[in-house]
Amino acid sequence: MDDTESNTLVAKAILKRCGSVVPDTAENGLEALEKLRKRRYHLIFMDCMMPEMDGYEATRAIRDGEAGTEHMDVPIVALTANAMQGDREICLASGMSDYLTKPIDPRLLVESLNAWLGRKHGG
Template sequence: LVLMDCQMPVMDGFEATRNIRGGTSKVLNPEVPIIAMTANAMMGDRERCIAVGMNDYIAKPVQPSELLERLNNWLGKAQSREAPVAAPAVKPAASEIFCEAELFQRLMDDENLLRRIVLAFNSDTPSHIVELRDAVEAKDYVVARRLAHNIKGSAANISAPALRQAALVLETFIKNENYDQLAEPLLDVEQQMKLLLQAMKDRGYL
C-alpha cells in the first residue's frame, strides 16, 4: 500500500500515480492500493485523486482513527474484537485559534510530544510569516505561494484552523493571480499568527 503525498517536489503525487498505473515505474505491482494524502481538502480533490488512479483519499492533518480505518479497508485486516474503539475525531471550528483537544487526540495524549511540536512550530513558522510579506512586497509570487502553502500545512499540523484558513485564502488569491488583492489576506495571516502565539503562551506552551 502507498500513502501518496499529492504535493511532493519535482514529481507530484498525481504524476507519480500515473507512472505507477501506467507501468512506467519500477513498482512491482502497478495495481498496488494508493491512498492520497493532501492538505487541500477542497471540493473536487477526491474526484481528481480517483481520476488519476488513486484508490482512496485522506485529508491532512491525518487523524489516527481515520488512517486506521483506511488501512484496514485496503489491507483487508479486520479489527480484533478486543481492539479499543477509537474516540470520535475532534472537529474544530474553522474560526478556532488553537484546538488543543484535537492536537492532543492526534498525538494520542502525549503532552511531551505536543510541547516539542509547539516549540518546533514556534522556531520556524513566525519567520516564514516575515518571509511571506517580503516575498509579496517583492512581487515574488512563486515564493509567496510556496510559503503560504507551507504555513497552511504547519497550521493544520498544529491544529490552528483560523491560521490554516487564512493561509489557504492567501494561497488561493496568489494561485488565481489576484495580486492586487493580497493586502487584506496577508494581514489576516499575520493577525492569526499573533493570536495563535498568544493562545499558546496563555496555555503555557511557550
C-alpha cells in the first residue's frame, strides 16, 4: 500500500515476479482497513505517509482489531522515504513489524517477503 503510483507500480512488479504472491493496493489507510475487513492478507507493506489516514494510524488500527481480529498479528513492513535516525523506531513503536526505505531495493523487498512469509520467493 503506497500513496505514490510509481512506487506502487515498482513494488507490484517486484512482487508479481515472485510467483505465488498476488499484490493488492490501497490508496490510503482508510481503504486499507476496508480491504482487510473483506479479505485475508498474510503480509502488508505499508507506506507511512498516505493521505486521509497515514500508515502509522492504519497500523495502530490494525493492531487494535479495527480490521478484524485475524489481522491483529499480520506482519506489517513499513515502506517509507523517511530514512532519518529514529524513523525505524517510530515505525516499530506504531506496531509495524519491520522497516524498508524508498526508493525500493528489489533485493531487500524480496528478502523481507521471504523472511515474513517463511518461504522462498524468487525475484
